[in-house]
Amino acid sequence: MSTLSAVEENYLKYIFQLSEIFENGIVKTNDLAYKLDHSAASVTDMLKKLSEKKLVAYKKYYGVSLTRNGLTIAVQVLRKHRLWETFLVKNLKFTWDKIHEIAEQLEHIQSDELIDRMDQYLGFPKFDPHGDPIPDKAGNISLPNVVCLADAKLKKQYQLANVNDDSAAFLKYLNKIQLKLNDKVKILDKEEFDETIQLLINDKKQLTISNDAAHNMWVRSVKEI
Amino acid sequence: MSTLSAVEENYLKYIFQLSEIFENGIVKTNDLAYKLDHSAASVTDMLKKLSEKKLVAYKKYYGVSLTRNGLTIAVQVLRKHRLWETFLVKNLKFTWDKIHEIAEQLEHIQSDELIDRMDQYLGFPKFDPHGDPIPDKAGNISLPNVVCLADAKLKKQYQLANVNDDSAAFLKYLNKIQLKLNDKVKILDKEEFDETIQLLINDKKQLTISNDAAHNMWVRSVKEI
């Protein structure tokens, strides 16, 4: 159980996040290389190393997935990342576009007691400032019932539940158009040509957003009154 | 101004701390090697590197001292270390013997905004939980007027102002004998043979401590009433 390096922890975390995107849960070398902005050769090296440590199941030319041990660690890193982000916004009054980079560093601080005390200090939050679920100490993650705004139904009442947290530019854009978590959103119309979306925000403000932007937002459906 | 590695930051911090011990401010290779628990050869390597970066003035076989730039960085690392320690005790309710190791990691998180907000969140504290002065944003350190308990006068009223923070064992010992910062201490007697010290704590409790222990405590004098 010797502690992992920050680099190894990052690999596990990104394997986990990418594995959730693909149905079979198998992550390809190039996907990781793109995500990490490393060469494919570097990724292959690290996958062999993690495989020897039994943290991933790696098959040459096929792909990689997490073992039970690897998954446990990946989820704990995610827990730390999201608890720190919550602290930065709730207590230190950072805006949500400034926290991801700092949390990328803080998530690798090694101390179980630290993160448990932080969890308690924050009141055991379930979601981080971007609406991402925070795994609990045991590693349980509540699966929010959300749909990507790009795939949501027309004329149906939703609420903004979750935004992609790793693009500061996107979050700044949301700040600018004054769209926040839990705002009510309804798709009034979708342009066929470029899939531009007409939104109604909180029953009053109208807004046009790109399909690209919509791919970075997830919404939960809301009972109509 | 490319950012320094955690290792480089640690070297600068320890050079600063050791330089305060010696009158001339010159730190020797072996002192650093001992402090860092590295070989003298490793230290020489790093000193050459820091010297090339103009962070230290290094003369072969003579010793090393910080340049103006090196000093600025060392003090900022110390500031971060002590602010984090303060947070861990004040907010997360850690005991003072558990925080040093965690702060050794946290002090290397790179974000000026983070540490400035933390400073404000804590109410701009002047001293950390061990009584060490916290440098302000500009790098000013208040010089507390203290004397080492091993060198303090007999029968004079003092107050415990500062304890050595890098030995958890020593801090646990203080917990056990229930000695805390700001407790009143008076030396009743000093044994000639082994320099064992007889202390009076808060005008009531008597305590015998070793010369070794006394070397880890600093006291400020208190006006007698």
Place this chain on the structure above:
DNA sequence: TATAATTTTTAGATTAGCCTAAACATTTCT
């Protein structure tokens, strides 16, 4: 299905930060 394109791995190199052993410089002792 053979060939071309793409993806992935292997081979070999580099840098940071450590090490040990040996050489060299300085200080201390007789």
Place this chain on the structure above:
DNA sequence: AGAAATGTTTAGGCTAATCTAAAAATTATA
């Protein structure tokens, strides 16, 4: 002052984590 002891540097080597270029495997295309 000369020898011995001590302190410091140099030489050479190692591991983790990256890279580029070339080779190999897989997938797509004609």
